[in-house]
Each structure stands twice: as structure tokens, then as C-alpha cells.
Amino acid sequence: MAAISRLDVLRLRNLSEVHIAPAESINILFGDNGSGKTSLLEAIHLLGLGRSFRxxxxxxxxxxxxxxxxxxGELQDGVSIGLSKTRKQGGHVLKLLGERQRSWVDAARHLPVQILNSESFSLLEGSPKVRRRFLDWGVFHVEHEFVNNWRKAAKCIAHRNLLLKERSLDRKQLQAWDVELVRLARQLDESRRSYFTLFHPLFQETLRKLIELPNLTISYSRGWDDSKSLEEVFSESLARDIKYGVTQNGPHRADLIVRVGRLGAEEVLSRGQQKLLVSAMKVAQGHLLSQVNGVRGVYLVDDLPSELDFANRRRVCELLVGLECQVFLTCVDQAELENCWSSALLPRKFHVEHGKISQ
Ligand SMILES: Nc1ncnc2c1ncn2[C@@H]1O[C@H](COP(=O)(O)OP(=O)(O)OP(=O)(O)O)[C@@H](O)[C@H]1O
Ligand SMILES: [Mg+2]
Structure with a gap:
């Protein structure tokens, strides 16, 4: 369980000094515009991913x-994560259980954070990078080797691109990087493909609970022609790669293709429908994570009420409860999320006012 049992936030945006003890299930943050609700979600996101979503x-x-x-943040299992950032150059310290960390990997494994907000629409309408990041978040949490393979592949691609940009191409060196990249690409593709195979049925089941979209399909695209090996693709696209000075195909171009019939989901669905679709994608990842790893993530849901009618708000809330995760939801007026929960569940409520938070 990755639930946060204690959270301290100091000098972040308008939050001068906040100390809260969140519930292990549902937490609601309500307050006027500009009071600091999103900033609190941002603080939790920073702990889990090292970067802001804003x-x-x-x-x-x-x-x-x-x-x-x-x-x-102190987690229920006794793990603590601390982060400080200063304006001085490179001023950033991350500690896990009091020990300074050089990378984010270990802390991130303890605190898998998912965000659902108005930018989540970019999962449908944004570039492949956004969907790749979504997919890789899941693969990262279920397969520990993935991140190392990904780093090595990124290094190969960077070297390959440098060679492609040189005036006379060093074919021998290029070939050496290609051999390594092809090997890593195969592993990355396998990891992503196995993850997607597990994700797909869970996603469909989750989506069905929210909305009927019979023509909706989601598929995984590995980043190069399915009918060819990456070696073949590299040799066929060499002239183009040289022209642009960039590797056009490979695992760094993987994507998830979300369609309704033959059209892109973002072209057909309404805003509310898109929000439900994106919610189903993110919730399905949470189910997969707890099935495979027994780990429950933390969900940050900024402004759930916008774009959703009451019935759909309630459906999303039911899904979130079903995840048995810790959830932080924000809204302006607490009435917007009233009656969204079964009577047995009592969300913990926090009033956010000018950067101060009280339970
Ligand atoms: N670096 C900063 N220093 C001080 N205040 C800041 C800083 N950055 C942002 N703020 C202020 O922090 C406040 C909180 O912003 P936040 O986005 O958390 O509000 P919110 O409660 O989510 O509002 P809304 O309901 O409009 O989404 C805003 O008034 C914003 O102007
Ligand atoms: Mg906000």
C-alpha cells in the first residue's frame, strides 16, 4: 500500500506551511479558486515523479x-520520501528513508502516482510522447529491468543521431550502435507488448462500467513497421534518417492508437466522453498495478466535476473507490462531490483557504 499517512508541504506556491494526515482512501480538498488545491496535488506529484504536472x-x-x-511524505508502510528544491543551480535533494538518492527510480517505485486533470485530455489529442509516457509508467512499475533498457536505448539513439548529423557518415560506428539498439528495441517492445496484453482486457472492463463505446479500439504500435525487422527498417530509411539527422523509427516512436471506428477518439468524442475514456485508461493501470505487484497507487484527481454530469461523476467515484487506492480529489464547492459515495464511505474533507488547509 502506497498511501500517504502524513504530508508536509513548505513554501510551495501559496502553501507556506501545510501539515495534513490524509485518509488511506478518499480525500476531498475543497476551496475557492486560487486557494491552493492544485498546488497540494502538485506537491504529491513531485514526491512520486520528481516533476510537476504544471x-x-x-x-x-x-x-x-x-x-x-x-x-x-510518510507512507503507511513506514517509508518516507523527502524532497527539497532551491533556486540555486542544481539545488535539488531527494531522500528516501533519510538516504540521499541519485535517481528517482526507487522513490517512484514506492509511490506510484497517477493524475487525472484537464491536461489528461492530451492522452488522446496530444503527441505520441504523452501516450508513450502513460504506457511506460505502467511498464516501469511492473517490470524492473525496463527503465535500464530504456536508458540504454535512449543513449544509443542519441549517439546514432549525432552520427547521422556528421558530414561524412561513419558507417562502421553506425552499425555498432544499430546492433545494440536493435537488441534493446526488441526487449522494450516485448515489455511493452506484454504489459499491453494485460492492460487491454482490464481497460475494456473498466470502460464498460463508465460508458458504452462499442466502436472504440485501442492498440499498441511498437514504433516501426510491424512486418519488418528493425534492421531492415534502419537500412531502408537510412537516406531519410541522414536527411533529417534523426532516427525516424524505433522504440522511441512507440504509441497507443485510440480510435472510434476509423477516426481518432479525440475527433469524435465529446469532452465528457473523453474524460470518461481517459479515466478508464488511468484506472485500468491502477488495477493492473495492484494485480501484478500488489501495489496500490495514489490517484490525484483535479476538478473531477468539470465536464461530467452527476451520474458520470458518481460512476468515476465508484471506480476510484473500487481501486482501493488513496485518492485526492479537488473541487470548489464540496456539494459537487456530495452523494457520489456509498453511505458506508466517509471521505476525509479538507478545506483549503488562502494556502492554509484544515481538516
Ligand atoms: N510561486 C508562487 N508563489 C506564491 N504564490 C503562487 C506561486 N505560484 C502560484 N501561486 C498562487 O497560488 C495560488 C494557488 O493556486 P492553485 O492553482 O493551487 O489554486 P486552486 O485552489 O487549485 O484554484 P482553482 O480552483 O482555480 O483551480 C494561486 O493564487 C496562485 O496565484
Ligand atoms: Mg486548481
């Missing part, structure tokens, strides 16, 4: 006029 930059995260921000 901004790539560090500057806006730290409270105006101050030098650093700190987020500290």
Missing part, C-alpha cells in the same frame, strides 16, 4: 520571494 520550470514552484520549497 510546469517544467522550478521557478514558479517555489513561493515568491523565498529560496526553497520542501515536500515530505
Amino acid at each position: 510546469s517544467q520550470k522550478l521557478e514558479p514552484l517555489i513561493q515568491d520571494g523565498l529560496e526553497d520549497c520542501v515536500v515530505f
Whole structure:
């Protein structure tokens, strides 16, 4: 269980000093616009993924006029994760159980975080990178070798691209990188494919609970022609690769293709339908994670009520409860999420007011 039992946030956006003890199931944060609800979700996201979902930059995260921000979380299983960021160059310290970490990998495994917000639509309408990140989040959590293979492949691709850009191509070197890249690509493809095979039925089952979309299909695309080996593809596309100075095919081009009939889902579905579809994708990942690893993630749901009518709001809430995960939901008016829960469940409510949070 990855539930956060204690959370401290200092000097992050308008949250000067917040100490809360969240419930292990449903937590609702309500408060006026600009009160600090999304900032709290951002703090949890930072702990689990090392980055914000709002901004790539560090500057806006730290409270105006101050030098650093700190987020500290204690998990139910006794694990603690602490993070501080300062404005000074490279000023970033991550600690897991008090020990300084050089990479995010171990902390991320303890705290799998999923976010559902207005940017989640980019899962349908955004570039393949967004869907690849979604898919790889899942593969990362169920297969431990994946991240190393992915890093090695990224290095090969970077070297290959440098060679492609040189005035005279060093074919021998290129071939050496290709051999390694082909080997790694095969492994990455296998990992992603096996993950997708597990994900697909869970996704369909989850989606059915939310909405009837009989013509909806989702498929995995590995990043190069299915009927050819990557060696063949590399040799066929060499002239184009040289022209653009970039490797056009490979595991870095993998994607998930979501369609309704022959059209892209984002072209056909309404905003509300898209929100339900994206929710089903993210919830299905949570089910898979707990089935395979016995780990339950933490779900951050920013502004669930927008775009959803009451019946659908309730359906999504039921799904979230069914996950048996820790969930943080935000809304402006707490009435928006009232009656969305069975009577046996009492969400823990937090009132957010000018950067102060009270239970
Ligand atoms: N670096 C910063 N320093 C201080 N305040 C900041 C900083 N960055 C953002 N803020 C302010 O923090 C406040 C909280 O923003 P946040 O997005 O968390 O609000 P919210 O409760 O989610 O509002 P909404 O309901 O509109 O989504 C805003 O008033 C914002 O202007
Ligand atoms: Mg907000």
C-alpha cells in the first residue's frame, strides 16, 4: 500500500506551511479558486515523479520571494520520501528513508502516482510522447529491468543521431550502435507488448462500467513497421534518417492508437466522453498495478466535476473507490462531490483557504 499517512508541504506556491494526515482512501480538498488545491496535488506529484504536472520550470514552484520549497511524505508502510528544491543551480535533494538518492527510480517505485486533470485530455489529442509516457509508467512499475533498457536505448539513439548529423557518415560506428539498439528495441517492445496484453482486457472492463463505446479500439504500435525487422527498417530509411539527422523509427516512436471506428477518439468524442475514456485508461493501470505487484497507487484527481454530469461523476467515484487506492480529489464547492459515495464511505474533507488547509 502506497498511501500517504502524513504530508508536509513548505513554501510551495501559496502553501507556506501545510501539515495534513490524509485518509488511506478518499480525500476531498475543497476551496475557492486560487486557494491552493492544485498546488497540494502538485506537491504529491513531485514526491512520486520528481516533476510537476504544471510546469517544467522550478521557478514558479517555489513561493515568491523565498529560496526553497520542501515536500515530505510518510507512507503507511513506514517509508518516507523527502524532497527539497532551491533556486540555486542544481539545488535539488531527494531522500528516501533519510538516504540521499541519485535517481528517482526507487522513490517512484514506492509511490506510484497517477493524475487525472484537464491536461489528461492530451492522452488522446496530444503527441505520441504523452501516450508513450502513460504506457511506460505502467511498464516501469511492473517490470524492473525496463527503465535500464530504456536508458540504454535512449543513449544509443542519441549517439546514432549525432552520427547521422556528421558530414561524412561513419558507417562502421553506425552499425555498432544499430546492433545494440536493435537488441534493446526488441526487449522494450516485448515489455511493452506484454504489459499491453494485460492492460487491454482490464481497460475494456473498466470502460464498460463508465460508458458504452462499442466502436472504440485501442492498440499498441511498437514504433516501426510491424512486418519488418528493425534492421531492415534502419537500412531502408537510412537516406531519410541522414536527411533529417534523426532516427525516424524505433522504440522511441512507440504509441497507443485510440480510435472510434476509423477516426481518432479525440475527433469524435465529446469532452465528457473523453474524460470518461481517459479515466478508464488511468484506472485500468491502477488495477493492473495492484494485480501484478500488489501495489496500490495514489490517484490525484483535479476538478473531477468539470465536464461530467452527476451520474458520470458518481460512476468515476465508484471506480476510484473500487481501486482501493488513496485518492485526492479537488473541487470548489464540496456539494459537487456530495452523494457520489456509498453511505458506508466517509471521505476525509479538507478545506483549503488562502494556502492554509484544515481538516
Ligand atoms: N510561486 C508562487 N508563489 C506564491 N504564490 C503562487 C506561486 N505560484 C502560484 N501561486 C498562487 O497560488 C495560488 C494557488 O493556486 P492553485 O492553482 O493551487 O489554486 P486552486 O485552489 O487549485 O484554484 P482553482 O480552483 O482555480 O483551480 C494561486 O493564487 C496562485 O496565484
Ligand atoms: Mg486548481
